[in-house]
Amino acid sequence: MSQLDVVSLTRQFGGLTAVKDLSFSVSPGAIAGLVGPNGAGKTTVINMVSGIDKPTSGTISIAGQDTSTIKGHEFVRLGIARTYQNMKMFHGLSVIDHVIVGLDSRRKTTFFHALVPNPIERKERAAMRDKAMEFLKVMSIDHLAESEATTLPYGLQRRLEIARALATEPKLLLLDEPTAGMNQQESSEVAEVLRGLNQKGLTLLVVEHNIKFVRDLCQEVTVINFGEKLLSGTPQEVFNSQLVREAYLGKQRDERLATFQSLRAGTHRNINMGEFAS
Ligand SMILES: Nc1ncnc2c1ncn2[C@@H]1O[C@H](COP(=O)(O)OP(=O)(O)OP(=O)(O)O)[C@@H](O)[C@H]1O
Ligand SMILES: [Mg+2]
Known part of the structure; x- marks a missing residue:
């Protein structure tokens, strides 16, 4: 059984079809990639798989369970967590408290209980802090636990974003451009961390523009363009x-679309592109 099965997925926004009849699967324990040019529909797919958006048609199954009747906030219980392309950090909140927010989604004590000093909650809060610290350690940002999250450099905020997602103890982690704004060194470090998480059993679906990162990290890749596979x-x-090369290298949108359609109509050949986009 696949960890994720997407079948004939379509999402329309008014007259725009952002995702069209898209099918792909992610094997359990895999590191899968979802790539495509700007506006291809990648984030829209991640939004639907993580339950914050609903398909116009088609189905999404997580470990064999159809998600069509599942409410957005219940996706975490299916073992789905995600990071955002545009990170959402809260002003005035420390790094560790951002991770406690993630922990909170699996516990009875609410996030605000956990933050407000209250003798009854003190023990649980201490346990939550210890747990949160473990996830910060995994991402090597535990020394920044008490810093205000919004003051962190961009690369470290992206690490925090992953720590926060891990705190929900997912089986499938969806990463929307985890290395955006990072240099080569920082990207390689993130790849190493993700590999480690994968070796411990976490399945990953990574959206990335960094082709070298995807080449080095992923075992299976789905390429979409104009919402289609x-x-x-x-x-x-x-x-x-x-x-795929044409999908990335075409200059104008219309030119890309025309090339894409003509290529799609015929049979495409494989060519050696050497270090394409590396
Ligand atoms: N809520 C929305 N309302 C209307 N149109 C939307 C909405 N969300 C996405 N779109 C449109 O759907 C298309 C796909 O957008 P999406 O953000 O999924 O692309 P993407 O592949 O993630 O692009 P990028 O690489 O730039 O992040 C775009 O044309 C976008 O403008
Ligand atoms: Mg996107």
């Missing part, structure tokens, strides 16, 4: 495909 395969298969 171009192809799925190993990184080598997809990044050696002319279809």
Whole structure:
């Protein structure tokens, strides 16, 4: 059984079809990639898989369970967590309290109980802090626990974003551009951390523009363009495909669309692109 099964997924916004008849799967224990040019529909897919948006049609199953009747806030109990392309950090809140928010979604004590000094809650709050600190350690930002999150450099905020998602103890973690704004060194470090998490059993679906990152990290990749699947395969298969190359390299949107449609109508050949986009 797949960890994630997306079947004929479509999302329309008024007249715009952001995702069209898209099907792909993520195997349990895999590191999967979802890539495509700007506006391809990647975030829209992540929004639907994480339950903050609903499909116009099609189905999403998580570990075999159809999610169509599941409410957004219940997705965390299915083992889904995500990070955001545009991070949402709260002003005035420390790094560790951001992770406690994540822990809170699985506990009876509310986040605000946990923050307000209250003798009855003190023990549980101490336990939550210890637990939160573990996730900060995983992301190597435990020394910044008491810093205000919004004052962290961008790369460290992205690490915090992952720590916060891990605090819900997911089985499938969706990462929307985890290395955006990072240099090569920082990206490699994040790749290393994600590999470690994967080795401990976490399944990952990573949306990224950084092709080198996807090549190095992912075992299976789905490429979408204009909301439709171009192809799925190993990184080598997809990044050696002319279809994918054209999807990325076309200059104007109309030009890309025309090339895409003509390529799609015929058979595409694989070409050796060397270090495409690396
Ligand atoms: N809530 C919305 N209302 C209307 N249109 C939307 C909405 N969300 C996304 N879109 C449109 O759907 C299309 C796909 O957007 P999406 O953000 O999913 O792309 P993306 O692949 O994540 O792009 P990027 O690489 O730039 O992050 C775009 O044309 C976008 O403008
Ligand atoms: Mg996006």
